[in-house]
Amino acid sequence: MNQEIMLLIDKYLENITIKKNLSKNTFFSYKNDILQFVDYFNLSTIDDINLIKIEAYLDFLSSNYSESSHCRKLSSLKVFFNFLCEKNIIESNPLDSIRFPKLRRTIPKIISEKQIINLINLSYSDNSYKGLRLSLMLEIMYATGIRVSEMVSIKLGDLADDYTSVLILNKGKSQRIVPFISKVQIILKKFLDTSKFENKDKSIFLFPSNSKLGHITRNRFFQILKDLALKSGIDKKNLSPHKIRHSFASHLLDRGVDLRIIQESLGHKDISTTQIYTHIKTKKLRKILEEKHSLKKNIKKLIKI
Secondary structure: OOHHHHHHHHHHHHHHHHHHOOOHHHHHHHHHHHHHHHHHHOOOOHHHOOHHHHHHHHHHHHHHOOHHHHHHHHHHHHHHHHHHHHOOOOOOOOOOOOOOOOOOOOOOOOOOHHHHHHHHHHHOOOOOHHHHHHHHHHHHHHHHOOOHHHHHOOEHHHEOOOOOEEEEEOOOOOEEEEEOOHHHHHHHHHHHHHHHHHOOOOOOEOOEOOOOOOEOOHHHHHHHHHHHHHHHOOOHHHOOHHHHHHHHHHHHHHOOOOHHHHHHHHOOOOHHHHOHHHHHHHHHHHHHHHHHOHHHHHHHHHHHO
């Protein structure tokens, strides 16, 4: 790759990281999206970019990626080109006239309260350290709705002294305090008393492991979750850490909890992201009305009239 282009990309990433306080994952997403574009055409200079190449790249994206990935990659490029415009390296942004594909907002899939409770109860049948660890992870996820990446990386120092809450680092490096219900507090204390014998290396993490990260990984938790799903009779395709998070939000909404409180626990920056769960409630209500509404019994009579 041309050294000049690589230098521009590095300067851009440095600039946007400072401005937006990007997480590691977001940083590498931006970088990979831009490098993919440069490598696709084997660009030797920024001046080689033209509308014909942009259109060819759009065809490539639409043929190989989902609408959401397509949009994300275009967005990464557009912000990069804006940076080049600001620095007077290019005269105009070649993506300004390009239409982004319309995103279809999908309704999150959830599992029922009964299924989750059965899952958690089944985890308690294993009284070993690992069994207790799984029970605690499930209890925390379903009681708080935090992301699986946030859950596995909880540090001991982030826990309140009385176990009533945990300090969570958000995607944008800001922080939020998430409260624990009494059931979580009880099993957390029990786990910490047990883990004193297991945590011989004095790890800073609540769920330590031998992974490079120093704590249990998201993938490992997902594997354990799939094994538990098989034992509980749930199709492993219908269960994931993210579905537990979705279920937490949806079940709270069903019980009348304010959307702002759910937003705070989930760590959503924008309330519009949390509002997707209202669509689940609306869909469920429509189904109930169609099946149970008293008018349904009188439809035939109404037709005759």
